[in-house]
Amino acid sequence: MTTERLSLFVELNPWWRTGEVPSSWPGLTRKKYLNEVLKWVEDDFIQVISGIRRCGKTTIIYQVLDKLMKEKKFNPQNVLFVNCDDVKVRENFKYLTDIAGVFDSVGTGKKLIVLDEVQYYDEWELQCKNLYDTYRGKIKFIISGSSATLKTSKNLNFLTGRMMPITITPFSFEEFLRAKKITLPPIKGDFEADYKGLILLNLNAILQEYLEFGGFPAIVLASADKKSQMAREYFDEVIYKDIVKLWEIKDIKNLEKVALFLAQNVGQRFSYRKIAEAVGENKNTTQNYLHYIEESYLIKMIEYYAKSTAQQFRKEKKIMLVDPIFHTSRFGLINNGPLAENCAYVHLAKANTKIFYWKNNYEVDFVVESPMATPIEVKYQNDIKSEDFKGLYSFFKHFKKVKYGIMVTKDRFETHKTTDGRTIQLVPLWLFLLSS
Structure with a gap:
């Protein structure tokens, strides 16, 4: 089972094989948001990236990963991007802690996990709190999702003092x-x-x-x-x-x-x-x-x-x-x-x-x-x-x-x-x- 899960990680993270984010993924560099995410990426806070659907959240995440790998802040094999909207992901990993557990079991050094569209997991707030408490100082977490889902969660208080929110909007002029x-x-x-x-x-x-x-x-x-x-x-x-x-x-x-x-x-x-x-x-x-x-x-x-x-x-x-x-x-x-x-x-x-x-x-x-x-x-x-x-x-x-x-x-x-x-x-x- 662990081998199947790792194979899925390899499929979702091409930089594990190539050492870099595919050149077509990052898109137009949005310096304001890129710098805002990078400013906090070495801190323990869970960075919460939200915004209206289709405003470019995932693209900015790819820009962040590209920058971190090129500047050698993280080994490419220590960067895991997971799209929680992917049915295969949810079939293989019942809980977010399963994702972190498998990733933590391979390799060494400081790691980064990005949980894109995290709201597709039930009680994601409590699960993210547990991730933070368990892996603080060992694994950095960035999560993203639509603004409505992340802003209005009834259980968002679980992440009080543990998160750094960033809101993305459509292109400026x-x-x-x-x-x-x-x-x-x-x-x-x-x-x-x-x-x-x-x-x-x-x-x-x-x-x-x-x-x-x-x-x-x-x-x-x-x-x-x-x-x-x-x-x-x-x-x-x-x-x-x-x-x-x-x-x-x-x-x-x-x-x-x-x-x-x-x-x-x-x-x-x-x-x-x-x-x-x-x-x-x-x-x-x-x-x-x-x-x-x-x-x-x-x-x-x-x-x-x-x-x-x-x-x-x-x-x-x-x-x-x-x-x-x-x-x-x-x-x-x-x-x-x-x-x-x-x-x-x-x-x-x-x-x-x-x-x-x-x-x-x-x-x-x-x-x-x-x-x-x-x-x-x-x-x-x-x-x-x-x-x-x-x-x-x-x-x-x-x-x-x-x-x-x-x-x-x-x-x-x-x-x-x-x-x-x-x-x-x-x-x-x-x-x-x-x-x-």
Whole structure:
């Protein structure tokens, strides 16, 4: 039996024979995530890599393994990658501890085990705790899975103090451009300097593709006639394989109605009552559905910017998608404005900062604290009129310490000074999406 199991390991880990990860596996290098994983790889923590389905988690793991082997941090024969979704794996190894036990019995030296799609094992949290406690200092563990499954586990407390979470998202605009073989000059993190370096590339045409089809790696590289169908399949996978299965949803039709309502109304403010009325469901069930959909990383609900938590709770939420293709693949390209706003949100979210919206008589699309509040208004157009500034002006009036705001445009780049000395920087969307 042990010989059969080791043969399966050899089949799943070609570097045991060749000494390296197959060159076609790592894909586009995503330095942010690669460096984040590598930073903790020599510590004992179980690294938990999660993210929406198809965002590139496994590819990043291959990049990590490739780097570790090339830098000789681990002997290739001491690196084990196991896809827990593989039926053959689950037939040969009833428990995760069986996998570790067989691997531990061969060879010497520090070892690394990657358990991809770990949620396919029952009580994986408790099993991973046992792995950590048994093999700490001897075997390093990296686990991965869909966000909904890993984030909402009832038994995740078993791993408290033992894990280091990392969340992966679809391609940023910069990664999208690299995937399209577009070479960028060094990004300096200064709007004016970067504008001068990037303006000659005429990025608006390629930006339009990103607005419509987003950043899921396989969709970015797919032909135009396949992109929307792939996105619909991704959407259905999240609904059926994550949400329905994890939360044992019985009324799947109404769950789909809620998810599609959210995808259609990207950038809109809403209350639970409004959505419940729109889809013909009661408020409590609708609120639960929204929670499940958000935990699955399909959407994010943006809260109102206020110093009072109670005030935030009472106000409407604002809907953003993890990727714009969940809108365009279902409803087509109707208006670039909401898609531009959604792409601006996706970029801000990658900085792991808290994002809000604000509204009084006028609305500000986003407010970020870094540490001073910065209001950001998205006007994806070049004809900027005086009324387009009213949201930012109103925000400045209510928050007198705030001296700087941003307006994201289509092509306009200029600095606007208010009569009371505030600064509003007009920035093209393509430049904003490449800023740090």
